[in-house]
Structures are given as C-alpha cells and as structure tokens.
Amino acid sequence: xPLVLEDVQRVANLARIEISxxxxxxxxxxxxxxxxxIEQMQAxxxxxxxxxxxxxxxxxxxxxxxxxxxxxxxxxxxLATKVESGLYLVPKVIE
Amino acid sequence: MLNxxxxxxxTLLELKKTSSVELTKEFLRCVKKLNQxxxxxxxxxxxxxxxxxxxxxxxxxxxxxxxxxxxxxxxxDIFCTKDWLTTCGSKMLSNxxxxxxxxxxxxxxxxxxxxxxxxxxxxxxxxxxxxxxxYGPVKNPxxxxxxxxxxxxxxxxxxxxxxxxxATGTDTGGSIRQPASLCGVSGIKPTYGLVSRYGMxxxxxxxxxxxxxxxSAEDLALMLNVMVGFDARDSTSLQRDQENYTREFxxxxxxxxxxxxxxxxxxxxxxxxxxxxxxxxxxxxxxGAKMVEVSLPNTKLSIPVYYVLAPAExxxxxxxFDGVRYGHRAEEYADLEDMYQKSRAQGFGAExxxxxxxxxxxxxxxxxxxxxxxxxxxxxxxxxxxxEVFQKCEMIMGPTSPTVAFxxxxxxxxxxxxxxxxxxxxxxxxxxLPGMSIPVGxxxxxxxxxLHIIGNYFSEAQMLxxxxxxxxxxxxxxxxxxxxxx
Numbered sequence: 312x313p314l315v316l317e318d319v320q321r322v323a324n325l326a327r328i329e330i331s332x333x334x335x336x337x338x339x340x341x342x343x344x345x346x347x348x349i350e351q352m353q354a355x356x357x358x359x360x361x362x363x364x365x366x367x368x369x370x371x372x373x374x375x376x377x378x379x380x381x382x383x384x385x386x387x388x389x390l391a392t393k394v395e396s397g398l399y400l401v402p403k404v405i406e
Numbered sequence: 407m408l409n410x411x412x413x414x415x416x417t418l419l420e421l422k423k424t425s426s427v428e429l430t431k432e433f434l435r436c437v438k439k440l441n442q443x444x445x446x447x448x449x450x451x452x453x454x455x456x457x458x459x460x461x462x463x464x465x466x467x468x469x470x471x472x473x474x475x476x477x478x479x480x481x482x483d484i485f486c487t488k489d490w491l492t493t494c495g496s497k498m499l500s501n502x503x504x505x506x507x508x509x510x511x512x513x514x515x516x517x518x519x520x521x522x523x524x525x526x527x528x529x530x531x532x533x534x535x536x537x538x539x540x541y542g543p544v545k546n547p548x549x550x551x552x553x554x555x556x557x558x559x560x561x562x563x564x565x566x567x568x569x570x571x572x573a574t575g576t577d578t579g580g581s582i583r584q585p586a587s588l589c590g591v592s593g594i595k596p597t598y599g600l601v602s603r604y605g606m607x608x609x610x611x612x613x614x615x616x617x618x619x620x621x622s623a624e625d626l627a628l629m630l631n632v633m634v635g636f637d638a639r640d641s642t643s644l645q646r647d648q649e650n651y652t653r654e655f656x657x658x659x660x661x662x663x664x665x666x667x668x669x670x671x672x673x674x675x676x677x678x679x680x681x682x683x684x685x686x687x688x689x690x691x692x693x694g695a696k697m698v699e700v701s702l703p704n705t706k707l708s709i710p711v712y713y714v715l716a717p718a719e720x721x722x723x724x725x726x727f728d729g730v731r732y733g734h735r736a737e738e739y740a741d742l743e744d745m746y747q748k749s750r751a752q753g754f755g756a757e758x759x760x761x762x763x764x765x766x767x768x769x770x771x772x773x774x775x776x777x778x779x780x781x782x783x784x785x786x787x788x789x790x791x792x793x794e795v796f797q798k799c800e801m802i803m804g805p806t807s808p809t810v811a812f813x814x815x816x817x818x819x820x821x822x823x824x825x826x827x828x829x830x831x832x833x834x835x836x837x838x839l840p841g842m843s844i845p846v847g848x849x850x851x852x853x854x855x856x857l858h859i860i861g862n863y864f865s866e867a868q869m870l871x872x873x874x875x876x877x878x879x880x881x882x883x884x885x886x887x888x889x890x891x892x
Contacts, residue, residue, distance in 0.1 A: 319763065326721060326766040327728070327743070328759055329751035341760060342767075344822050349710045352780055355787070362782030363789060365612060365642065366598045366838020367863070372641055386505045390732040399730050402742045 313343050407432055408568040409892050412477060412625040415571060419466055419476045426466065426476030430459040430520050433478045437523060437569045440890075444545045446554075446563040448483045449491045450523040462518040471518070473628050478522035479514055480570035482561050484531055485616075486605040487511050487524065494607045495527040495539040495557075498733045498753030508605025509637045510574055510616050517632055522570050525560030529755045530724065531581055531609045533557050534827040537818045538757040545814070546589060547887040548853055552811035555585030555827075561619045562589035567890050572620035572629055576606060578613045579712050580806075580831025583843040586619055587806035587856025590845040592873065592883060593619040594626045597863050598838035599644035602637030610719035611642070613712075613835050622883050623844065623873035627651035630866060646864070654871035660694035662872070663799040669705040670804030670830055670858075678849030683805045686846035686857045686876070690803070693875055698799045702791045707784050708833040709825055714768050714781035715836070720758075721765025727753060760821060789837035792860070801872055802860040804830055806843040810853035834860045844873045845882045854885075 316332075319339045323330040330338070384397060393400035407415065407429060418424045434452055441447050455478065462476035486492045486504040488511075493499045507515065514521070528538040536544040536559030544559040546552040547567040554563045558575030562585035565573055575582040577595035586593030594617050601616035608614060618629035630651045637643045666687070671680065687697060729735030729749030736748035754762070768777035795802060808829055817824045834841040840863070843856035861869040877883050886892065 314767075318767070322763050322766045322770065325770060326725075326762050327746040327750055328754070328762065329744075329747035330759075338760065338763065341821055342764065345713060345760075345764060345825075348822060348825070349714055349777070351710045352707060352714070352784055353776075355707070355784065357780060357783035357787070360783040360786055362779050363786035364782060366789065366836075367644070369599075369642075369644070372638075374638065383505065387731070390502065390505065391730065392735040401730055402739065402745055404742050 314339060314346065408436055409886065410571065411622060412474065412571055412620065412628045415477050416473050420471065426459040426462040426520060427456060429476065430455050430478050430522065433522050433570060440567050440569055443550070444547060444563050444567055445542055446526055446544050446560045446567065446569060447480070447523040448493055448495070448526050448541050448560070451490055454490065455520050455522055458520045462520060465518045474514070474632055475518035476520065478520045478570060480522050480525050480561060480564045480573035481511065482527055482558050482573065482575050483524040484527060484576050484607045485511050485574060486607065487521065490524065492524065492607070493540070494531070495529040495541060496753065496755065496758070497540045498727050500540060500734065502732055506605060509602035509639065510606065510633055513632050513635065519632070525558070525564055525573060527560055528557035529758050530607065530720070531557040531576060531578055532720070532757050532761055534580065534584055534824050535817065536560065536585070537814065538755055540755060543814055546811045547890060548590060549811065549851060550889070552813055552853065553588065555588035555807070555811065557581040558619065559585045562586055562591055562593070565589070565591045565619050565621060566887065568886065568892060572618060572625050574616060574633070575619050576614060576616050577835065578610050578716060579835050580828040582617045582619060583806050583831050583841055583856070583858060584827060586843040588811040588854065590854030590885060591619055591621060592623055592626055592842070592844045593617065594630065594842040594866065594870070595835070595840060596630060596634060596866050597840045599642050600634045602635070602640040602643045604637050604639040608723040610716040611723060612719060613716060622877055623870045624652070624655070626842070627655070627870045649867060651867050651870055654867040655874050657871055658694060659690070659872065659875050662695045662801065663698050664690060664695050665698050665700035665795050665799035665802045667700050667702040667705065667795065667802060667804060669702050674808050674829060675805050676809045676849070679805045679807070679809060679855050682847035682849055682855040683857055687803065689876060689880060693879065700795045700798055700802070702795060702833065704784065704788045704791050705833055708788055708836055709829060711781045711784045711788065711836060712828065712832040713764065713825060714777050715785065717761040717765035718769050718778050719765070721762045721769065724758070724762055729753070757821070785836045788833055792833070792837045792839060796862045800862070801869065804858050806830060806856035806858035810849040810851070810855060830858055839863060840866050840869060842869055842873060844876065845885070847882055
C-alpha cells in the first residue's frame with residue numbers, strides 16, 4: 312500500500328520536523344521505494360513466532376532505588392541556548 | 407613509528423626508545439598533513455592530547471604502564487568526550503561540548519591511552535558511505551574518488567592512512583565491518599552487550615555496539631581488552647568475567663569447521679569480490695580449516711527487517727533533540743511547537759530525517775503490529791537461522807560487502823541502493839552476534855576486499871585467532887595505499 316503526500320506530512324508533524332511541500336514530495340517517492348522493500352516482510356507467516364526484543368533474551372536489570380547522581384545543573388545548563396535562574400527557557404505555552 | 411602495531415609501539419615505549427609525547431606529536435603531524443585531503447577527523451585537540459601524553463610518560467616512568475598506555479587512539483565522534491566537541495557528525499550537535507565521558511572513553515583514559523582526535527562519521531551513524539556527515543565526506547585513502555564506507559568511515563580512513571594506529575567505532579548494521587572492508591583494515595563488532603553504550607550517542611539501542619578498528623587482529627584484541635567490561639549505567643551491559651582476547655593466539659585451526667552460507671555467495675556479490683574471498687577461503691583450507699556449506703534462508707529479509715527496527719528505535723532516540731537543553735535551536739520561531747519543528751528541520755540532515763520519518767510511521771497507530779512487531783518476529787527467525795548453523799560449524803565466513811568501495815556520489819541519491827551495502831552485515835547485528843572484517847586482497851581498480859567472519863555469541867577470542875592465523879601467513883593487512891608515504 313503506497314503512502315500518499317498526507318501520510319508524509321502527518322508523520323513529519325508527529326516527528327516535529329518542519330517539511331515543505333516540495334520536500335514532502337521528494338520524500339514521498341523515497342519512502343515508497345523503501346516501503347516497497349520493507350513489504351517483503353509480509354510474505355512470511357509469523358503468527359506463531361514471538362517477537363525478539365533483545366538478542367540475549369535477558370531481562371531488564373533493576374537497581375536499588377537510591378539517588379546516585381550528583382547535582383550538576385550548572386554544568387549541564389551551560390550547554391543550553393536559553394536559561395534563567397536554573398530553568399530552561401522556551402516560548403510561553405500557558406497564558 | 408606510524409606503521410607500527412600497538413604491540414610494537416608499546417614495546418618502544420617500554421624500552422624508552424620513544425616517549426608518548428614524541429609518539430603523539432608524530433601522529434598529530436601526520437593528521438595535520440593528511441586530514442585536509444581525507445577529512446577523517448572532525449576535531450583535533452593538540453593541547454589535550456599532549457597533556458594526556460605527558461601523563462602517560464609519567465605513568466610509564468613509574469612502572470604502572472599497561473599495553474595501551476601512551477599510545478594515541480582515535481575515537482569516533484559518537485563517543486561523548488568530556489570538554490571536547492562531540493558532534494555525531496551532525497549540525498544538531500555542532501555546538502555540543504560534552505560535559506562527561508562515555509564509558510569507552512573512560513576505559514581508554516584509565517589505561518593512559520592518548521586521544522588523538524575525534525573521527526568523522528555519517529550523521530548519527532546513519533549511512534554506509536560517510537557522505538551524510540555535516541562535516542563533509544571522508545575520502546578513501548586507496549582511491550580518493552571513492553567512499554570509505556560508513557558509518558565509521560573516519561575511523562577506517564584514519565587507520566588506513568596511518569593517521570592513528572587504531573580507532574574506536576560503532577556498528578549498528580555493519581558500521582564497523584563495511585568501512586573496514588572498503589578501507590582495507592581490520593575491524594570487530596563484539597557480541598551485543600559487551601561494550602557499554604553509556605555516552606555513546608544512541609541510534610538504534612537494541613543493535614548499537616561499540617568496537618574497534620586497527621591494522622591487525624592482534625591489535626583488535628588489545629583494543630577489546632580495554633573496551634569490554636560491565637557497566638551498570640548501560641541497562642543492556644552484560645555481567646561477565648573479564649576476558650583476555652589474545653588468549654587463543656597460537657592455537658592451530660586444524661579441524662575447525664567454517665560455514666559458508668550459500669546465500670552469501672549467490673547473486674548480488676560482484677565477481678571481483680567473489681574471486682578474492684574464494685582465494686581467502688582456499689588459504690584457510692591450507693591452514694587446516696574444513697569448509698561446510700550452510701544456509702541462512704532468511705538472509706534476504708535482514709535488510710527489510712533492519713530498516714524497520716533501526717529507524718523505529720532512531721525515531722524514539724532522536725526525539726531528545728528538541729533545541730531546549732542542548733544542541734541546535736532555530737534562531738526564529740513563532741511558538742514552542744514551531745521551535746521544535748524548525749530546530750529539528752535545520753539540525754538534522756536528509757538521511758536522518760528520512761529515517762526518523764520511516765520510524766515514526768512504523769510506530770504510528772495502526773501500523774505498529776504490521777511493521778514493528780512483524781519485524782521483531784522475523785528478527786527471531788533470522789537469529790534462529792544462525793543458531794542452527796552454529797550446530798554445524800564454529801564460524802561463518804563470506805564477503806563483508808557485496809562490492810569494493812564505490813565512487814563518491816554514486817549511491818548518495820538512491821537510499822535503497824545504499825541500504826543494500828549492508829546485506830551481509832545486518833543479519834549478525836539483528837541476532838546480536840559478533841562480526842569482524844579483515845582485508846584479504848584487492849578487487850577491481852586495486853580497491854580492498856574484506857572477509858566477513860561471524861562467530862557465535864562470546865566467541866571473539868576464537869574469531870580473533872582465526873583472523874590472526876591468516877594474518878601470520880599473508881600480508882594483505884600490512885599493505886599501505888600508494889598515496890601514503892611513510
């Protein structure tokens with residue numbers, strides 16, 4: 312089932328990536344080519360097979376619920392474009 | 407010194423024939439001379455490298471040296487390095503001075519190795535030619551008009567052009583093995599979970615694995631001895647006893663069964679690559695190995711499955727780049743939503759965006775089962791194929807890449823063709839198996855050909871010996887591109 316232009320625009324919006332109509336058109340052709348390849352997967356019946364999420368099938372390791380990190384907010388915030396009073400600044404979202 | 411092995415360099419340092427400072431200066435000179443031509447490094451930091459070299463010399467003088475103390479090592483720019491620009495080949499991180507060290511960097515620092523520079527790579531490790539880097543493509547030292555492979559192309563080029571004696575790399579679907587093959591160097595991707603992913607910028611977390619690139623299997627073993635180890639900060643790091651990866655060296659290959667999957671030798675592989683790989687297999691027979699024909703029937707599905715799973719995980723991992731806490735933020739925007747959209751549109755390159763879009767699509771409502779879950783099920787079938795084959799043989803061999811290095815620009819406009827470069831490497835990645843590539847000769851236009859070796863889980867020491875035995879009786883791994891004068 313080939314994708315249509317609206318699919319590309321919808322997905323770009325979900326991924327929060329601005330895309331022009333021109334870019335969307337080029338992307339559409341490329342994605343359809345890639346999905347054409349991906350569709351080969353559908354030829355095999357996998358109804359009785361369990362998905363494999365980890366190569367070793369190991370369980371997620373848990374740790375003791377104890378604070379291990381030290382406060383480094385000054386160092387980390389030195390990397391941000393806009394900070395004030397220890398807070399990251401973004402455009403206002405609540406009036 | 408530029409052409410010496412890690413072991414030779416270590417001996418020179420131990421015998422005080424040279425110092426780490428001299429050695430570091432020598433490699434820095436070489437980088438300065440050649441990097442303009444090959445673009446293998448994104449950043450070099452002479453002051454830091456020389457300071458580390460001074461510290462190493464003190465360590466050596468006090469008798470506390472270990473095999474890599476004082477030796478310059480290049481690191482793929484995917485490994486966060488404290489107070490050092492860490493870009494992952496992206497505009498998004500072109501202003502990112504890492505506030506911490508990746509586990510791998512810590513490991514090398516701990517033994518007193520010198521960081522000689524951060525190597526170029528495909529943006530966020532997404533690519534097989536190094537052409538998606540924001541910092542421009544890397545050139546293959548064997549032929550400057552061709553690609554070095556990717557995504558660890560900078561590391562492969564640095565070793566091939568003798569700008570570094572060894573380098574780190576990462577491999578998600580073939581990103582160590584394919585560039586090693588195209589640049590005529592040795593490279594290994596260990597079993598998934600052996601090298602900590604802490605501080606290694608994430609692409610597809612269930613596949614990403616750090617590894618090494620060097621001139622020989624012997625050097626790779628020394629690199630793994632430093633890099634492999636449990637780290638609680640990576641939730642998928644495996645708790646195992648420390649191994650010595652040189653321990654199998656010297657064991658004869660007599661009677662070892664090597665599986666040759668018929669799918670790796672059929673259509674798709676070019677004639678020149680096929681001829682060179684066949685000659686390597688003949689050499690292995692002379693060394694006493696026994697060849698067994700085997701089958702990995704789902705090989706064809708590894709690329710479709712990989713291109714669902716890797717983009718799905720990438721779309722999730724890369725959602726952290728929002729222009730708020732670090733990384734590129736657009737200069738002008740209307741509101742918060744617009745800030746995200748513009749920052750990400752400007753910060754990511756075309757291939758990264760393409761993969762985020764594929765990933766977002768396959769994870770979106772109504773498509774998750776048909777694509778993502780389906781791919782995870784097929785992944786099990788692909789892994790089971792390997793399990794069955796390892797009942798019949800100890801190791802698997804085949805070509806690393808279907809062709810020798812291709813021309814710059816030849817595939818960059820056609821993502822599908824580019825994806826097929828990973829046909830033979832993606833399967834082992836999906837199964838989490840260790841894989842390596844060693845140079846075994848030259849194909850058309852005198853471009854290097856790599857032999858792909860896949861081993862069972864945790865068989866790195868045996869794989870390294872398999873490669874080492876070959877390198878004892880052949881000299882392909884010692885060949886240097888004509889353009890490199892040493």
